[in-house]
Amino acid sequence: MHGSILARLSTTLIRGSLVVPRVLARTTRGQTRHPHTGAVLDAHTAAYFALLRASGLPGLDRMPLVQLRDSYRISGAVMDVLPVRLAAVEDRELPGPHGYRVPVRVYTPEFTDDALPILVYMHGGGFIMGDLDSHDAVCRRMAKGARCVVIAVDYRLAPEHPFPAAPLDAYAAFQWIRAHAKMFGGTPERVAIGGDSAGGNLALVTALRARDAGEPTPCMLLLIYPGTDMTGSCPSRAVPEVEFYLTPQAIERFMTSYVPRGHDRRDSRMSPMFTETMRGLPHTRMILAGFDPLRDEGLRVAERMREDRVDVVLSEEGALAHGFLTMGGILPNAAQALDRVVVELQRGLAR
Numbered sequence: 001m002h003g004s005i006l007a008r009l010s011t012t013l014i015r016g017s018l019v020v021p022r023v024l025a026r027t028t029r030g031q032t033r034h035p036h037t038g039a040v041l042d043a044h045t046a047a048y049f050a051l052l053r054a055s056g057l058p059g060l061d062r063m064p065l066v067q068l069r070d071s072y073r074i075s076g077a078v079m080d081v082l083p084v085r086l087a088a089v090e091d092r093e094l095p096g097p098h099g100y101r102v103p104v105r106v107y108t109p110e111f112t113d114d115a116l117p118i119l120v121y122m123h124g125g126g127f128i129m130g131d132l133d134s135h136d137a138v139c140r141r142m143a144k145g146a147r148c149v150v151i152a153v154d155y156r157l158a159p160e161h162p163f164p165a166a167p168l169d170a171y172a173a174f175q176w177i178r179a180h181a182k183m184f185g186g187t188p189e190r191v192a193i194g195g196d197s198a199g200g201n202l203a204l205v206t207a208l209r210a211r212d213a214g215e216p217t218p219c220m221l222l223l224i225y226p227g228t229d230m231t232g233s234c235p236s237r238a239v240p241e242v243e244f245y246l247t248p249q250a251i252e253r254f255m256t257s258y259v260p261r262g263h264d265r266r267d268s269r270m271s272p273m274f275t276e277t278m279r280g281l282p283h284t285r286m287i288l289a290g291f292d293p294l295r296d297e298g299l300r301v302a303e304r305m306r307e308d309r310v311d312v313v314l315s316e317e318g319a320l321a322h323g324f325l326t327m328g329g330i331l332p333n334a335a336q337a338l339d340r341v342v343v344e345l346q347r348g349l350a351r
Contacts, residue, residue: 039290039318044331060250069129076134084140094176097168103154105132107143117148117349118186124197126254145342159257170202192220200226204272211280220348221284228273230265234296278308285344290318
C-alpha cells in the first residue's frame with residue numbers, strides 16, 4: 001500500500017509537469033469562479049487538481065500518516081525543478097525545550113561583507129507533516145532572492161507531539177537564533193520570522209509570545225496564508241471545495257491531531273486571531289491565496305493588525321489555491337507568485 005501510493009504520487013507529479021499545459025483548453029471551458037470574490041481559479045491549478053482527482057490518490061483526510069508525510073516530502077522534491085545554488089547549506093541542532101534538540105537547516109547566500117538579515121522559517125503541513133526537505137526549494141529561493149540567511153526549523157509534529165510542542169520549539173529556536181545571530185553572519189536586530197499555513201501560525205504565535213514576555217520581537221513577520229483560527233468560524237471555510245486536498249475533513253484531521261482533547265480552540269497560543277490585541281507586533285507582510293479555506297482568517301488578522309496600529313502590508317494571489325508556495329515546479333503562476341513572495345520578504349527586511 002505504502003509503495004503504491006508513493007509510486008502513484010510520483011507518477012502524477014511528473015505527468016503533471018508535462019500534461020497540465022495540454023489540458024488547459026478543456027479546463028478553461030468550465031472555469032471555477034470564487035463565489036465571494038468573483039476571481040477565477042488559475043487554469044493550470046484547475047488542471048492539476050483535475051489530474052490529482054483522476055489519479056485515484058487518497059486525500060489528506062484518508063491517507064495513512066506515514067504515507068502522508070512521505071508524499072508531502074516527495075511532492076516538495078518533485079516540484080523543485082530549478083535547484084538554487086547557495087554559498088552554504090548546513091544542518092544543525094539547536095537547544096530546545098526540556099532538553100530537546102531542535103533540528104534546523106541554515107541557508108546562506110553568496111558571501112557579502114555586510115551583516116545579513118536572518119529569516120527564521122516555519123514550514124507548513126497542518127502541524128502533522130512537513131520537514132526540512134519539504135520546503136527546501138522554497139527556503140533556497142528566499143535566501144538567494146532576498147539576500148538573507150534562512151534558518152528552517154523542523155519543529156515536532158502531531159499527533160505524536162500535540163500542542164504545545166510545536167510552538168515551544170518555534171519559540172526556543174527563534175530566541176536562540178536571535179541571541180546567536182552573529183554566528184550566522186547576522187545581527188540580533190535583523191532577525192525576522194515567517195512561515196506558510198501552519199508555519200505562519202507558529203510565526204505569529206512566536207512573535208506574540210515574545211511581545212507578551214517583554215522580550216525582543218522579530219524585526220518582521222512574513223505570513224503566507226497563515227492558519228489563525230482553530231475554531232473554523234470564518235466564512236471561507238464554507239466555500240465550495242476547489243482543492244483536491246484541503247477539504248473540511250482534512251482540516252479537521254489536522255486540528256484534532258494537533259489540539260489536545262478538551263482544549264479550548266480559542267486559546268490564542270494556537271488561535272492567534274483571538275489574542276487580546278495585536279499592538280506591539282513588528283512590521284508584517286501577509287500573502288494570501290484567493291481559493292483557500294484559510295483566506296478569511298488571514299484577512300481578519302490583517303484587519304485587527306491595522307486596528308491595533310501594526311504596520312501590515314497585505315497582498316493576495318487571488319487566482320491561486322492554498323499551498324501554491326511549493327507548487328512552482330508544475331504551475332507557472334505559482335512559480336511567479338513565489339517570486340513575488342521573495343520580493344515582499346526583501347522589501348520587508350529592507351525597512
